[in-house]
Amino acid sequence: MDGKLREAAQSGNIDNLYELFREDPHLLEHIDEVPFFDTPLHTAAAAGQVDFAVEMMNLKPSFATKLNPDGFTPMHLALQNDRNQLLFELLKINKELIRVKGKKGVTLLHYAAEQGDADLLAKFLAACPQCIIDVTVGGQTALHIAAEKTKLEALELLARWLRRTHNKDGGFWELEVMNWKDKEGNTVLHVVASNTENQVEMIRLLLECGVRKNIINLSGLTALDILQRRRHVGNREAEDILSQAGGLNAYSISKSRPLAELLRSKVEFSERLMITVTRARLNIPSDTRNAFLVLAGLVITATYQAIFNPPGGVRQAEAGSTEVPSEAGRSIMDTNSFLWFYIPNTAAFLTTLFLTVLFLIIGPNGEVVLFPLVPIVICYVMSTLVITPTPKFTYFIWLTLAIAAASGCWLFGAHLYWLLKIKKVNRSSGEINKSVLE
Structure with a gap:
């Protein structure tokens, strides 16, 4: 990007921006032709220049979804640099920006879950409820990430929002997202079972929210199997809670062969x-x-x-x-x-x-x-x-x-x-x- 244009974006000088347009009317079009680029909107977002960012959104909305060479959109940079005012101003223009995926498929909701910022999570879900179904390239939902980073408040907000949302697709989201499997076949309950911090509280929360207790991951393990293998860590209370709630190990499930028995039974x-x-x-x-x-x-x-x-x-x-x-x-x-x-x-x-x-x-x-x-x-x-x-x-x-x-x-x-x-x-x-x- 031209040095003068970068300086205008960092300082938020809109007048200098239009002076550059007099020199080259196709300045922004040239930038837009490059697939991965630090656009003026990226620079303004990182610097927190609200007026300049809004002006750039009006002139070139496509910049808001463009990734820079590091794999971040302007929205990601604003969030990473705590430019929340700028972030919300851009979301007023286009709420779907919450769902734009950056490097590794991470959206704004995923990043907020990783940071454990319950306030941001609430605002994102209120602005764009559909963002709850977005997953990373590893198949992780925002719940997976909150559980992996042991962010109890974030997981509470996400799980209970799924139960109380009035969206027409809320029932489907509650069933599917709560039990979504990542690329390794792990649900949120598997992830929590692998943790050591806030484990008991998270397991109680997920059981309260109706998570399926006996899903088997690609390693052939249920959440109870993981807890039993990590018994030496001192998580016996979590194991007891899950077991009393109906949690089973993979051996018991495979031994019962419920699907095979159903398909073999006589059709009445x-x-x-x-x-x-x-x-x-x-x-x-x-x-x-x-x-x-x-x-x-x-x-x-x-x-x-x-x-x-x-x-x-x-x-x-x-x-x-x-x-x-x-x-x-x-x-x-x-x-x-x-x-x-x-x-x-x-x-x-x-x-x-x-x-x-x-x-x-x-x-x-x-x-x-x-x-x-x-x-x-x-x-x-x-x-x-x-x-x-x-x-x-x-x-x-x-x-x-x-x-x-x-x-x-x-x-x-x-x-x-x-x-x-x-x-x-x-x-x-x-x-x-x-x-x-x-």
Whole structure:
């Protein structure tokens, strides 16, 4: 870089910058053509020249993502030189700069985790939540780095932020980032197990945040294996905590062969039903599925409402009478006519309800869909009991309730059984590639 341009950047003299443009209007373009270069923005960022850096960002935004020969962006240099005011001013212009990777794939979030700066971590996550998923060339997340550098406060902030974030992808981040494996197959829990400082506190924190305890790294070790091999260091308390929380060693996991046992087991009818529904559901276009759910909602509403307002209405109490006769509120239809109304209406109601449940129940925690439907079916049956033309018809109504209840319990039990079967394998093996089960 030209000496005059470097001097202008270090001193923050914007007027001198434009004087250089008069001499060479393509000055910045020439710099931008070089892949790795200390641009004026790098120099201004290291020197903390806020106004000059913002001016340069306006003139040449690409400088903000360019690496110098040492592998650093202007943002990295600002952070390394404690130029936080300049750093935040540039982030106001482009928050995605937090995710730009420097040498070895290190982002600003990784650097803040390495330094243990909880305040910076909080501001970075608030500005750009997506930065939590960035990894270095070694496959390390910010949690790996905080654990490796024994930065307890940083690890607390990162782990608990994952649990409380309201981002639409928060559930995926909490599951994946918390259990992410680096190039050696180590999760954050493996890294903590290899430490000696803040080990007990970090293990308790990770267990609280739902980390998977029995993932096996590429060396064939779980976190408990690492603790047991380092028992001489004096970390018996950490070993006891992890063991009591369900931590296993690799030998116990391989001996149980949970995945092999699952794949060898007989495919039962309930499991086959769930597999068939899942395949069908995944093959249906999203637009078609959404249209079906809208139509199903209309059918359920119409059939449910028909029970409250049966054709022809209901018998009313006589005007001026102080006593309510037993027939008041019952349908004016005779028994045969009521059967012709009740049977197809109930069949449409329960069938549509059943199909809707099958469309919605597949997936993690899908069984919660059943809970609001149980009182709906109960209200439907109780309403029918009230409007039946004759009390003798109530036995038929109770039979319908029994069939619906039995079908619902079976569907719930079949789905829950399959989910527990999958979760048992995940807990015992610690690491099963999701593509195997999907």
